[in-house]
Amino acid sequence: MxxxxxxxxxxxKAKEGLKKKNSKxxxxxxxxxxxxxxxxxxxxxVMKADRNRISKELGISKSxxxxxxxxxxxxxxxxQKIKDIDFKVEETTQxxxxxMLTVPNIPNEAVPVGSEANNKTVKEWEKKKNFNFKPLPHWxxxxxxxxxxxxxxxKISGAGFVVFKGKGALLERALINFxxxxxxxxxxxxxxxxxxxVNEASMTGTGQLPNxxxxxxxxxxxxxxxxxxxxxxxxxxYAGEIFSEEDLPLYHVSFSACFRKEAGSYGKDxxxxxxxxxxxxxxxxxxxLPEASYEEHEKLLGDAETILQKLGLHYRVxxxxxxxxxxxxxxxxxxxxxxxxxxxxxxxxSCSNFEDFQARRANIRYRAxxxxxxxxxxxxxxxxxxxxxxxxxxxxxxxxxxxxxVPDVLRPYMGGLxxxx
RNA sequence: GGAGAGGUGGCCGAGUGGCCGAAGGCGACGGUUUGCUAAACCGUUGUACGGGCUAAUACCCGUACCGGGGGUUCAAAUCCCCCCCUCUCCGCCA
Numbered sequence: 001m002x003x004x005x006x007x008x009x010x011x012x013k014a015k016e017g018l019k020k021k022n023s024k025x026x027x028x029x030x031x032x033x034x035x036x037x038x039x040x041x042x043x044x045x046v047m048k049a050d051r052n053r054i055s056k057e058l059g060i061s062k063s064x065x066x067x068x069x070x071x072x073x074x075x076x077x078x079x080q081k082i083k084d085i086d087f088k089v090e091e092t093t094q095x096x097x098x099x100m101l102t103v104p105n106i107p108n109e110a111v112p113v114g115s116e117a118n119n120k121t122v123k124e125w126e127k128k129k130n131f132n133f134k135p136l137p138h139w140x141x142x143x144x145x146x147x148x149x150x151x152x153x154x155k156i157s158g159a160g161f162v163v164f165k166g167k168g169a170l171l172e173r174a175l176i177n178f179x180x181x182x183x184x185x186x187x188x189x190x191x192x193x194x195x196x197x198v199n200e201a202s203m204t205g206t207g208q209l210p211n212x213x214x215x216x217x218x219x220x221x222x223x224x225x226x227x228x229x230x231x232x233x234x235x236x237x238y239a240g241e242i243f244s245e246e247d248l249p250l251y252h253v254s255f256s257a258c259f260r261k262e263a264g265s266y267g268k269d270x271x272x273x274x275x276x277x278x279x280x281x282x283x284x285x286x287x288x289l290p291e292a293s294y295e296e297h298e299k300l301l302g303d304a305e306t307i308l309q310k311l312g313l314h315y316r317v318x319x320x321x322x323x324x325x326x327x328x329x330x331x332x333x334x335x336x337x338x339x340x341x342x343x344x345x346x347x348x349x350s351c352s353n354f355e356d357f358q359a360r361r362a363n364i365r366y367r368a369x370x371x372x373x374x375x376x377x378x379x380x381x382x383x384x385x386x387x388x389x390x391x392x393x394x395x396x397x398x399x400x401x402x403x404x405x406v407p408d409v410l411r412p413y414m415g416g417l418x419x420x421x
Numbered sequence: 422g423g424a425g426a427g428g429u430g431g432c433c434g435a436g437u438g439g440c441c442g443a444a445g446g447c448g449a450c451g452g453u454u455u456g457c458u459a460a461a462c463c464g465u466u467g468u469a470c471g472g473g474c475u476a477a478u479a480c481c482c483g484u485a486c487c488g489g490g491g492g493u494u495c496a497a498a499u500c501c502c503c504c505c506c507u508c509u510c511c512g513c514c515a
Contacts, residue, residue: 041471045484052484055496059439068495075495242431367431371450372478373468 001100001360004034017106020113020322025103030096037092044085051078101210105357107322108294108331118321119334125305126314128338133400137341138391139272141398142168145420148273159270160262160277162387167420171393171406172280174413175386176255179282179307183383187303189253189284194233196257197224202236205362207328207354214263217277226259230283231380236362238287242373243366249288249296253383256281273387274346280386286379287364290356293377294331297353301333304349304381310409313392314338316345330355337388341395346388351381 007014007027015027054075058068112118142148147168153161164172183189203209203225208216217226227233234254243250258281262268269275284303288296301317308315318334325332329352336345356375359365365373397405404420411417 038471041484045471048485049483051495056439058495062495063439072495079495244431371466374478 001357002103002106003356003360004030004096004100007031008034014106018104020107020111021104021325022115022323023104025099027103030099030103033092033096033099037089037096040085040089040092044082044089047078047082047085051075051082098210101204101361104327105330105354107325107329108353108355110319111325111331112319112321113323114321115323116321119324120319120321121316122319122333123317124314125309125316126312128314129340129396131340135340135395135398136402137272138339138394141341141394141402141404142272144402145404147171147394147420150273158277160275162273162276162278167417170414170417171404171410171420172386172390174410175389175393176280176282177413178310178410179383180253180255182306182310183253183282183284183303186306187251187253189251189303192230192234192237192252192254194227194230194237194254194256196227196233196259197222198227198233198236199224202232202239202362205236205239206232206358207326207361208232211327215261217259217261227256228260229258229281229380229382230254230256231285234283234285235358235364235378235380238364239362241364243287243364243376245289245366245368248366248376249286249292252285254283254285256283258385272342273391274342276387282383282386284381284383287376288379289366290374290377293353293355293379296377297331297351297379300379300381301335301351304335304351304383307384307389308335308337308348308392311389311393311407313389313396315348326350326352328352328354328357330357335382335384337392339388339392339395341398342391346391348384348388348392349382351379353377353379 002014008031011027011031018025018027054071058071058075061068061071107113112120136144139148139150142150145168146166147164149163149165153163156163180191184191197219200209200223203216208225208228212228216228218224219226233256234252237252257278259278262275262277265275273279284300286296286300305315305317315335315337318336320329320332320334329350332350332352334347335349335351337348338344339346355377358378359375364376364378366376367373393407393410394404397407399405399419402421406414406417406420
Protein backbone atom coordinates (compact mmCIF):
# COMPACT_ATOMS: atom_id res chain seq x y z
CA MET A 1 0.00 0.00 0.00
CA UNK A 2 1.19 3.48 -0.74
CA UNK A 3 1.31 6.09 1.98
CA UNK A 4 -1.77 8.28 1.68
CA UNK A 5 0.18 11.18 3.10
CA UNK A 6 2.79 10.69 0.39
CA UNK A 7 0.08 10.77 -2.26
CA UNK A 8 -1.45 13.88 -0.72
CA UNK A 9 1.88 15.70 -0.75
CA UNK A 10 3.30 14.33 -4.01
CA UNK A 11 0.30 14.01 -6.28
CA UNK A 12 2.27 14.52 -9.47
CA LYS A 13 4.98 12.03 -8.57
CA ALA A 14 2.43 9.44 -7.51
CA LYS A 15 0.44 9.84 -10.70
CA GLU A 16 3.53 9.49 -12.85
CA GLY A 17 4.58 6.37 -10.97
CA LEU A 18 1.20 4.75 -11.38
CA LYS A 19 1.15 5.59 -15.05
CA LYS A 20 4.43 3.75 -15.49
CA LYS A 21 2.78 0.73 -13.93
CA ASN A 22 -0.19 1.03 -16.32
CA SER A 23 -2.51 1.56 -13.40
CA LYS A 24 -5.91 3.04 -14.10
CA UNK A 25 -6.57 3.96 -10.48
CA UNK A 26 -8.14 7.39 -10.04
CA UNK A 27 -6.01 9.20 -7.48
CA UNK A 28 -8.25 12.26 -7.61
CA UNK A 29 -11.10 10.13 -6.34
CA UNK A 30 -8.96 9.02 -3.40
CA UNK A 31 -7.87 12.58 -2.67
CA UNK A 32 -11.45 13.76 -2.77
CA UNK A 33 -12.52 11.08 -0.30
CA UNK A 34 -9.50 11.82 1.86
CA UNK A 35 -10.40 15.48 2.05
CA UNK A 36 -13.99 14.67 2.92
CA UNK A 37 -12.82 12.26 5.60
CA UNK A 38 -10.60 14.86 7.21
CA UNK A 39 -13.40 17.43 7.20
CA UNK A 40 -15.75 14.99 8.88
CA UNK A 41 -13.09 14.04 11.38
CA UNK A 42 -12.44 17.62 12.30
CA UNK A 43 -16.14 18.19 12.84
CA UNK A 44 -16.82 15.07 14.87
CA UNK A 45 -13.73 15.37 17.03
CA VAL A 46 -14.81 18.78 18.27
CA MET A 47 -18.21 17.32 19.10
CA LYS A 48 -16.61 14.43 20.94
CA ALA A 49 -14.50 16.81 22.95
CA ASP A 50 -17.71 18.57 24.01
CA ARG A 51 -19.39 15.32 24.85
CA ASN A 52 -16.48 14.17 26.97
CA ARG A 53 -16.39 17.44 28.85
CA ILE A 54 -20.16 17.59 29.53
CA SER A 55 -20.35 13.94 30.50
CA LYS A 56 -17.69 14.53 33.05
CA GLU A 57 -19.60 17.49 34.45
CA LEU A 58 -22.79 15.43 34.61
CA GLY A 59 -20.98 12.77 36.57
CA ILE A 60 -19.93 15.33 39.11
CA SER A 61 -23.42 16.84 39.33
CA LYS A 62 -24.95 13.43 39.80
CA SER A 63 -22.59 12.56 42.58
CA UNK A 64 -23.73 15.73 44.32
CA UNK A 65 -27.30 14.46 44.02
CA UNK A 66 -28.43 17.03 41.47
CA UNK A 67 -31.07 16.24 38.88
CA UNK A 68 -29.46 15.67 35.52
CA UNK A 69 -32.36 14.16 33.61
CA UNK A 70 -32.90 17.23 31.41
CA UNK A 71 -29.23 17.47 30.48
CA UNK A 72 -29.04 13.74 29.93
CA UNK A 73 -31.84 13.85 27.42
CA UNK A 74 -30.05 16.59 25.50
CA UNK A 75 -26.85 14.65 25.53
CA UNK A 76 -28.58 11.58 24.21
CA UNK A 77 -29.57 13.48 21.09
CA UNK A 78 -26.11 14.92 20.81
CA UNK A 79 -24.52 11.48 21.05
CA GLN A 80 -26.78 10.26 18.30
CA LYS A 81 -25.55 13.08 16.06
CA ILE A 82 -21.98 12.04 16.78
CA LYS A 83 -22.85 8.48 15.91
CA ASP A 84 -24.26 9.57 12.57
CA ILE A 85 -21.11 11.44 11.63
CA ASP A 86 -18.93 8.62 12.91
CA PHE A 87 -20.79 6.34 10.57
CA LYS A 88 -19.99 8.62 7.63
CA VAL A 89 -16.33 8.77 8.66
CA GLU A 90 -16.20 4.99 8.85
CA GLU A 91 -17.90 4.62 5.49
CA THR A 92 -15.49 7.06 3.86
CA THR A 93 -12.48 5.40 5.47
CA GLN A 94 -13.57 2.04 4.14
CA UNK A 95 -14.05 3.45 0.68
CA UNK A 96 -10.55 4.90 0.76
CA UNK A 97 -9.02 1.67 2.02
CA UNK A 98 -10.82 -0.42 -0.56
CA UNK A 99 -9.33 1.72 -3.32
CA MET A 100 -5.91 1.99 -1.68
CA LEU A 101 -5.65 -1.79 -1.63
CA THR A 102 -5.97 -1.81 -5.41
CA VAL A 103 -3.27 0.82 -5.99
CA PRO A 104 -0.02 -0.80 -7.13
CA ASN A 105 3.41 0.08 -5.88
CA ILE A 106 5.26 2.68 -7.90
CA PRO A 107 8.51 1.75 -9.61
CA ASN A 108 11.97 2.70 -8.41
CA GLU A 109 13.89 5.29 -10.46
CA ALA A 110 16.23 2.62 -11.85
CA VAL A 111 13.41 0.70 -13.51
CA PRO A 112 13.07 1.10 -17.28
CA VAL A 113 9.72 2.56 -18.27
CA GLY A 114 7.54 0.55 -20.60
CA SER A 115 6.11 -2.90 -21.17
CA GLU A 116 7.54 -6.38 -21.55
CA ALA A 117 9.33 -5.30 -24.72
CA ASN A 118 11.41 -2.90 -22.61
CA ASN A 119 12.74 -5.53 -20.25
CA LYS A 120 16.53 -5.43 -20.30
CA THR A 121 18.94 -8.33 -20.13
CA VAL A 122 21.45 -7.17 -17.54
CA LYS A 123 23.48 -10.31 -17.13
CA GLU A 124 24.17 -13.64 -18.80
CA TRP A 125 25.94 -16.56 -17.21
CA GLU A 126 27.83 -18.94 -19.49
CA LYS A 127 26.55 -19.84 -22.94
CA LYS A 128 23.93 -22.07 -24.42
CA LYS A 129 25.27 -25.58 -24.38
CA ASN A 130 26.24 -27.08 -27.72
CA PHE A 131 24.65 -30.37 -28.60
CA ASN A 132 25.91 -32.63 -31.40
CA PHE A 133 22.41 -34.10 -31.54
CA LYS A 134 18.94 -32.62 -31.38
CA PRO A 135 18.03 -32.19 -27.70
CA LEU A 136 14.64 -33.58 -26.79
CA PRO A 137 11.97 -31.59 -24.95
CA HIS A 138 11.47 -32.61 -21.34
CA TRP A 139 8.09 -34.22 -21.89
CA UNK A 140 9.67 -36.76 -24.19
CA UNK A 141 12.53 -37.39 -21.78
CA UNK A 142 10.09 -37.76 -18.90
CA UNK A 143 8.07 -40.29 -20.79
CA UNK A 144 11.05 -42.31 -21.99
CA UNK A 145 12.61 -42.42 -18.55
CA UNK A 146 9.30 -42.87 -16.77
CA UNK A 147 9.94 -39.89 -14.47
CA UNK A 148 6.67 -37.98 -14.69
CA UNK A 149 3.15 -39.23 -15.31
CA UNK A 150 1.10 -36.53 -17.00
CA UNK A 151 -1.82 -38.76 -17.95
CA UNK A 152 -2.55 -40.16 -14.54
CA UNK A 153 -2.06 -36.75 -12.96
CA UNK A 154 -4.87 -35.38 -15.08
CA LYS A 155 -6.97 -38.42 -14.24
CA ILE A 156 -6.77 -37.83 -10.52
CA SER A 157 -6.69 -34.02 -10.49
CA GLY A 158 -7.17 -32.52 -13.95
CA ALA A 159 -5.12 -30.83 -16.62
CA GLY A 160 -2.11 -28.92 -15.40
CA PHE A 161 -1.03 -31.30 -12.66
CA VAL A 162 1.96 -33.61 -12.59
CA VAL A 163 2.92 -36.79 -10.81
CA PHE A 164 6.64 -37.40 -10.26
CA LYS A 165 7.66 -41.03 -10.24
CA GLY A 166 10.74 -43.04 -9.41
CA LYS A 167 13.92 -41.20 -10.38
CA GLY A 168 11.79 -38.19 -11.28
CA ALA A 169 10.51 -37.97 -7.73
CA LEU A 170 14.04 -38.49 -6.45
CA LEU A 171 15.38 -35.69 -8.64
CA GLU A 172 12.60 -33.35 -7.48
CA ARG A 173 13.41 -34.08 -3.86
CA ALA A 174 17.14 -33.76 -4.46
CA LEU A 175 16.72 -30.34 -6.04
CA ILE A 176 14.64 -29.11 -3.10
CA ASN A 177 17.12 -30.31 -0.51
CA PHE A 178 20.09 -29.04 -2.46
CA UNK A 179 18.62 -25.56 -2.73
CA UNK A 180 17.61 -25.40 0.91
CA UNK A 181 21.04 -26.51 2.05
CA UNK A 182 22.87 -23.96 -0.08
CA UNK A 183 20.79 -21.08 1.22
CA UNK A 184 20.92 -22.22 4.81
CA UNK A 185 24.61 -23.12 4.94
CA UNK A 186 26.18 -20.69 2.51
CA UNK A 187 23.87 -17.68 2.49
CA UNK A 188 22.70 -17.48 6.09
CA UNK A 189 18.97 -18.02 5.66
CA UNK A 190 16.86 -19.50 8.43
CA UNK A 191 14.49 -22.23 7.30
CA UNK A 192 10.75 -21.98 7.80
CA UNK A 193 8.12 -24.59 6.96
CA UNK A 194 4.88 -22.63 6.72
CA UNK A 195 1.22 -23.59 6.35
CA UNK A 196 0.11 -23.95 2.73
CA UNK A 197 -3.30 -22.52 3.56
CA VAL A 198 -3.60 -18.93 4.76
CA ASN A 199 -6.36 -16.51 5.64
CA GLU A 200 -7.60 -13.48 3.75
CA ALA A 201 -5.57 -11.02 5.82
CA SER A 202 -2.34 -12.74 4.85
CA MET A 203 -3.23 -12.74 1.18
CA THR A 204 -4.03 -9.04 1.45
CA GLY A 205 -0.84 -8.32 3.34
CA THR A 206 1.46 -9.41 0.55
CA GLY A 207 -0.76 -7.97 -2.17
CA GLN A 208 -2.37 -11.01 -3.80
CA LEU A 209 -5.77 -9.83 -2.64
CA PRO A 210 -7.93 -8.19 -3.69
CA ASN A 211 -6.64 -7.91 -7.26
CA UNK A 212 -5.51 -11.47 -8.01
CA UNK A 213 -8.43 -13.31 -6.51
CA UNK A 214 -9.28 -15.17 -9.73
CA UNK A 215 -5.85 -16.74 -9.82
CA UNK A 216 -6.07 -18.37 -6.41
CA UNK A 217 -7.52 -21.59 -5.15
CA UNK A 218 -9.58 -21.23 -2.03
CA UNK A 219 -11.38 -23.26 0.57
CA UNK A 220 -14.40 -21.02 0.78
CA UNK A 221 -16.08 -22.76 3.66
CA UNK A 222 -13.11 -22.04 5.90
CA UNK A 223 -12.19 -18.69 4.37
CA UNK A 224 -8.73 -19.99 3.47
CA UNK A 225 -6.59 -19.70 0.36
CA UNK A 226 -3.97 -22.07 -1.01
CA UNK A 227 -0.69 -20.20 -1.17
CA UNK A 228 0.60 -19.27 -4.64
CA UNK A 229 4.08 -18.90 -3.09
CA UNK A 230 5.69 -19.26 0.33
CA UNK A 231 6.23 -15.50 0.16
CA UNK A 232 2.70 -15.14 1.54
CA UNK A 233 2.94 -17.10 4.80
CA UNK A 234 6.58 -16.22 5.40
CA UNK A 235 6.20 -12.46 4.91
CA UNK A 236 3.04 -12.43 7.01
CA UNK A 237 4.80 -14.29 9.79
CA TYR A 238 5.60 -10.88 11.23
CA ALA A 239 2.38 -9.07 10.34
CA GLY A 240 1.49 -6.53 13.02
CA GLU A 241 4.85 -6.97 14.71
CA ILE A 242 7.68 -4.59 15.46
CA PHE A 243 11.26 -5.74 15.03
CA SER A 244 14.14 -4.34 17.00
CA GLU A 245 16.65 -2.73 14.69
CA GLU A 246 19.18 -5.36 15.84
CA ASP A 247 16.92 -8.14 14.48
CA LEU A 248 17.45 -6.88 10.94
CA PRO A 249 18.24 -7.98 8.35
CA LEU A 250 16.28 -11.22 8.76
CA TYR A 251 16.57 -13.89 6.06
CA HIS A 252 14.16 -16.79 5.68
CA VAL A 253 14.19 -19.67 3.24
CA SER A 254 11.14 -21.81 2.82
CA PHE A 255 10.10 -24.79 0.78
CA SER A 256 6.46 -25.03 -0.20
CA ALA A 257 4.10 -26.32 -2.78
CA CYS A 258 2.57 -23.44 -4.75
CA PHE A 259 -0.94 -23.39 -6.14
CA ARG A 260 -1.99 -21.22 -9.05
CA LYS A 261 -5.04 -21.32 -11.23
CA GLU A 262 -3.10 -19.61 -14.03
CA ALA A 263 -6.37 -18.02 -15.07
CA GLY A 264 -5.97 -16.06 -18.28
CA SER A 265 -3.14 -18.21 -19.55
CA TYR A 266 -5.22 -21.06 -20.94
CA GLY A 267 -3.65 -22.56 -24.00
CA LYS A 268 -0.24 -21.18 -23.05
CA ASP A 269 2.60 -23.60 -22.33
CA UNK A 270 0.19 -26.52 -22.22
CA UNK A 271 2.74 -29.13 -23.20
CA UNK A 272 4.83 -30.66 -20.46
CA UNK A 273 5.24 -28.91 -17.14
CA UNK A 274 6.25 -25.36 -17.92
CA UNK A 275 3.02 -24.07 -16.45
CA UNK A 276 1.18 -26.17 -13.91
CA UNK A 277 -1.38 -25.60 -11.17
CA UNK A 278 0.76 -27.02 -8.41
CA UNK A 279 4.52 -26.82 -8.23
CA UNK A 280 7.31 -26.92 -5.70
CA UNK A 281 9.42 -23.91 -4.92
CA UNK A 282 12.15 -22.82 -2.54
CA UNK A 283 11.54 -19.21 -1.63
CA UNK A 284 13.82 -16.57 -0.13
CA UNK A 285 12.31 -13.76 1.95
CA UNK A 286 14.14 -10.84 3.51
CA UNK A 287 13.16 -8.20 6.05
CA UNK A 288 15.61 -5.30 5.99
CA LEU A 289 16.18 -1.69 6.95
CA PRO A 290 14.94 0.75 4.31
CA GLU A 291 18.37 2.20 3.65
CA ALA A 292 19.78 -1.27 2.98
CA SER A 293 17.11 -2.65 0.71
CA TYR A 294 18.70 -2.05 -2.69
CA GLU A 295 22.00 -3.50 -1.62
CA GLU A 296 20.12 -6.47 -0.17
CA HIS A 297 18.23 -6.80 -3.43
CA GLU A 298 21.43 -7.33 -5.41
CA LYS A 299 22.65 -9.86 -2.85
CA LEU A 300 19.34 -11.67 -3.02
CA LEU A 301 19.63 -11.94 -6.77
CA GLY A 302 23.12 -13.38 -6.35
CA ASP A 303 21.84 -15.96 -3.85
CA ALA A 304 19.23 -17.22 -6.31
CA GLU A 305 21.72 -17.24 -9.18
CA THR A 306 24.10 -19.43 -7.19
CA ILE A 307 21.73 -22.37 -7.56
CA LEU A 308 21.81 -22.29 -11.35
CA GLN A 309 25.56 -21.74 -11.36
CA LYS A 310 26.13 -24.76 -9.18
CA LEU A 311 23.87 -26.79 -11.43
CA GLY A 312 25.83 -25.51 -14.41
CA LEU A 313 22.77 -24.16 -16.20
CA HIS A 314 23.02 -21.22 -18.60
CA TYR A 315 20.71 -18.37 -17.66
CA ARG A 316 20.10 -14.68 -18.13
CA VAL A 317 18.90 -11.98 -15.77
CA UNK A 318 16.25 -9.54 -16.94
CA UNK A 319 15.53 -6.21 -15.33
CA UNK A 320 11.79 -5.88 -15.72
CA UNK A 321 10.24 -2.77 -17.19
CA UNK A 322 7.73 -0.82 -15.11
CA UNK A 323 4.68 -2.24 -16.85
CA UNK A 324 5.79 -5.87 -16.60
CA UNK A 325 6.41 -5.89 -12.87
CA UNK A 326 4.02 -7.40 -10.40
CA UNK A 327 1.51 -5.32 -8.47
CA UNK A 328 3.58 -4.97 -5.28
CA UNK A 329 7.09 -4.66 -6.72
CA UNK A 330 9.17 -1.49 -6.91
CA UNK A 331 12.00 -3.22 -8.75
CA UNK A 332 12.26 -6.72 -10.06
CA UNK A 333 14.76 -9.00 -11.76
CA UNK A 334 13.65 -12.20 -13.48
CA UNK A 335 16.08 -15.06 -13.78
CA UNK A 336 15.49 -17.13 -16.87
CA UNK A 337 17.12 -20.50 -17.40
CA UNK A 338 17.72 -21.79 -20.90
CA UNK A 339 15.76 -24.80 -22.03
CA UNK A 340 17.38 -26.34 -25.15
CA UNK A 341 14.60 -28.86 -25.77
CA UNK A 342 12.00 -26.10 -25.99
CA UNK A 343 14.56 -23.58 -27.23
CA UNK A 344 13.45 -20.82 -24.93
CA UNK A 345 14.29 -19.10 -21.70
CA UNK A 346 12.10 -20.10 -18.77
CA UNK A 347 11.46 -17.85 -15.80
CA UNK A 348 12.62 -19.62 -12.64
CA UNK A 349 12.81 -16.70 -10.27
CA SER A 350 11.37 -13.26 -9.71
CA CYS A 351 13.61 -11.29 -7.45
CA SER A 352 11.69 -8.32 -6.11
CA ASN A 353 12.12 -5.38 -3.81
CA PHE A 354 8.74 -4.27 -2.47
CA GLU A 355 10.20 -1.46 -0.38
CA ASP A 356 7.60 -0.70 2.31
CA PHE A 357 4.58 -1.61 0.17
CA GLN A 358 3.93 -5.00 1.75
CA ALA A 359 5.14 -3.87 5.16
CA ARG A 360 2.52 -1.11 5.15
CA ARG A 361 -0.26 -3.54 4.21
CA ALA A 362 0.83 -6.18 6.70
CA ASN A 363 1.92 -3.58 9.27
CA ILE A 364 5.46 -4.89 9.74
CA ARG A 365 7.67 -2.31 11.44
CA TYR A 366 10.91 -1.95 13.29
CA ARG A 367 11.94 0.20 16.20
CA ALA A 368 15.03 2.18 15.36
CA UNK A 369 17.75 2.67 17.93
CA UNK A 370 16.40 6.16 18.63
CA UNK A 371 13.00 4.66 19.49
CA UNK A 372 11.20 5.76 16.33
CA UNK A 373 9.12 3.28 14.40
CA UNK A 374 9.14 2.78 10.68
CA UNK A 375 8.10 0.18 8.17
CA UNK A 376 10.67 -2.42 7.17
CA UNK A 377 11.41 -3.19 3.56
CA UNK A 378 10.53 -6.66 2.33
CA UNK A 379 12.14 -8.53 -0.54
CA UNK A 380 11.79 -11.97 -1.96
CA UNK A 381 13.04 -14.22 -4.70
CA UNK A 382 12.41 -17.73 -5.78
CA UNK A 383 15.48 -19.64 -4.90
CA UNK A 384 14.36 -21.27 -7.17
CA UNK A 385 11.14 -22.61 -8.74
CA UNK A 386 11.20 -26.32 -9.28
CA UNK A 387 9.40 -27.61 -12.34
CA UNK A 388 11.27 -25.33 -14.71
CA UNK A 389 14.57 -26.07 -13.03
CA UNK A 390 13.68 -29.76 -13.35
CA UNK A 391 13.02 -29.14 -17.05
CA UNK A 392 16.33 -27.34 -17.48
CA UNK A 393 18.28 -30.11 -15.77
CA UNK A 394 16.68 -32.76 -17.96
CA UNK A 395 17.07 -30.88 -21.21
CA UNK A 396 20.57 -29.57 -20.56
CA UNK A 397 21.98 -32.75 -19.05
CA UNK A 398 20.57 -35.21 -21.54
CA UNK A 399 23.04 -37.41 -23.37
CA UNK A 400 22.90 -38.61 -26.94
CA UNK A 401 21.95 -42.10 -25.79
CA UNK A 402 18.92 -40.77 -23.93
CA UNK A 403 20.17 -40.64 -20.35
CA UNK A 404 20.31 -37.75 -17.92
CA UNK A 405 23.75 -37.01 -16.46
CA VAL A 406 23.03 -35.99 -12.87
CA PRO A 407 24.80 -32.69 -12.03
CA ASP A 408 27.63 -33.22 -9.52
CA VAL A 409 26.01 -31.14 -6.80
CA LEU A 410 22.86 -33.28 -6.84
CA ARG A 411 24.55 -36.67 -6.63
CA PRO A 412 24.94 -36.67 -2.85
CA TYR A 413 21.20 -36.09 -2.67
CA MET A 414 20.48 -39.03 -4.97
CA GLY A 415 22.50 -41.75 -3.37
CA GLY A 416 25.46 -41.06 -5.61
CA LEU A 417 23.47 -41.66 -8.78
CA UNK A 418 25.38 -40.54 -11.89
CA UNK A 419 22.86 -41.19 -14.63
CA UNK A 420 19.12 -41.41 -14.83
CA UNK A 421 18.32 -44.07 -17.42
C1' G B 422 -16.56 -31.45 18.29
C1' G B 423 -17.76 -30.71 24.04
C1' A B 424 -16.54 -28.19 28.97
C1' G B 425 -13.84 -24.54 31.53
C1' A B 426 -10.14 -20.40 32.12
C1' G B 427 -8.10 -16.34 29.91
C1' G B 428 -6.61 -12.10 26.05
C1' U B 429 -4.86 -4.86 29.48
C1' G B 430 1.33 -0.65 27.46
C1' G B 431 8.21 -3.24 25.22
C1' C B 432 7.23 -7.30 29.14
C1' C B 433 4.71 -8.93 33.86
C1' G B 434 0.39 -7.49 36.24
C1' A B 435 -3.81 -4.49 38.97
C1' G B 436 -8.26 -2.50 37.66
C1' U B 437 -16.57 -4.45 37.81
C1' G B 438 -19.52 2.31 35.20
C1' G B 439 -17.21 8.68 35.67
C1' C B 440 -11.60 11.27 39.38
C1' C B 441 -8.44 5.46 34.07
C1' G B 442 -4.28 6.22 28.72
C1' A B 443 -4.83 3.12 32.70
C1' A B 444 -1.82 1.44 39.86
C1' G B 445 2.52 -1.38 40.90
C1' G B 446 6.79 -4.00 39.16
C1' C B 447 10.46 -5.13 35.35
C1' G B 448 12.98 -3.19 31.29
C1' A B 449 14.76 1.16 28.61
C1' C B 450 16.47 6.25 28.66
C1' G B 451 18.41 10.80 31.38
C1' G B 452 20.60 12.38 35.98
C1' U B 453 22.94 12.10 41.17
C1' U B 454 26.55 9.11 43.55
C1' U B 455 31.19 6.30 41.90
C1' G B 456 38.56 5.19 40.52
C1' C B 457 35.51 1.65 37.10
C1' U B 458 31.33 -1.60 37.19
C1' A B 459 27.26 -2.91 40.06
C1' A B 460 23.84 -1.23 43.68
C1' A B 461 20.97 2.81 45.59
C1' C B 462 18.27 7.26 44.78
C1' C B 463 15.64 11.09 41.56
C1' G B 464 13.26 11.87 36.98
C1' U B 465 11.42 10.46 32.01
C1' U B 466 9.17 6.68 29.26
C1' G B 467 2.66 4.01 24.45
C1' U B 468 0.78 4.32 19.49
C1' A B 469 -2.17 6.09 15.49
C1' C B 470 -4.96 9.83 13.38
C1' G B 471 -6.70 15.04 12.86
C1' G B 472 -5.71 20.20 13.72
C1' G B 473 -2.41 24.46 15.09
C1' C B 474 2.58 26.31 14.68
C1' U B 475 6.81 25.08 12.01
C1' A B 476 12.93 23.94 8.89
C1' A B 477 11.16 19.85 11.77
C1' U B 478 8.87 12.97 12.41
C1' A B 479 10.45 19.52 17.64
C1' C B 480 6.35 21.67 20.43
C1' C B 481 0.98 22.62 21.59
C1' C B 482 -4.33 21.12 21.31
C1' G B 483 -7.92 17.37 20.28
C1' U B 484 -9.75 12.41 19.12
C1' A B 485 -9.26 7.24 19.20
C1' C B 486 -7.14 2.80 21.05
C1' C B 487 -7.32 -2.27 27.18
C1' G B 488 -8.06 -9.32 21.25
C1' G B 489 -11.94 -7.80 16.82
C1' G B 490 -16.99 -6.14 15.81
C1' G B 491 -21.77 -4.53 17.53
C1' G B 492 -25.10 -2.92 21.65
C1' U B 493 -26.75 -0.53 26.50
C1' U B 494 -25.57 4.39 28.88
C1' C B 495 -25.20 11.43 29.48
C1' A B 496 -20.57 8.38 30.27
C1' A B 497 -17.65 1.59 28.95
C1' A B 498 -11.05 -1.55 29.95
C1' U B 499 -15.35 -2.31 33.30
C1' C B 500 -22.29 -4.29 31.68
C1' C B 501 -24.74 -7.26 27.33
C1' C B 502 -24.36 -9.97 22.38
C1' C B 503 -21.43 -12.11 18.30
C1' C B 504 -16.61 -13.52 16.44
C1' C B 505 -11.24 -14.62 16.70
C1' C B 506 -7.10 -16.40 19.37
C1' U B 507 -4.38 -18.83 23.60
C1' C B 508 -4.29 -22.35 27.64
C1' U B 509 -6.37 -26.78 30.49
C1' C B 510 -9.48 -31.13 30.44
C1' C B 511 -12.58 -34.66 27.51
C1' G B 512 -13.71 -36.80 22.68
C1' C B 513 -11.89 -37.88 17.73
C1' C B 514 -7.56 -38.65 14.89
C1' A B 515 -2.35 -38.81 10.96
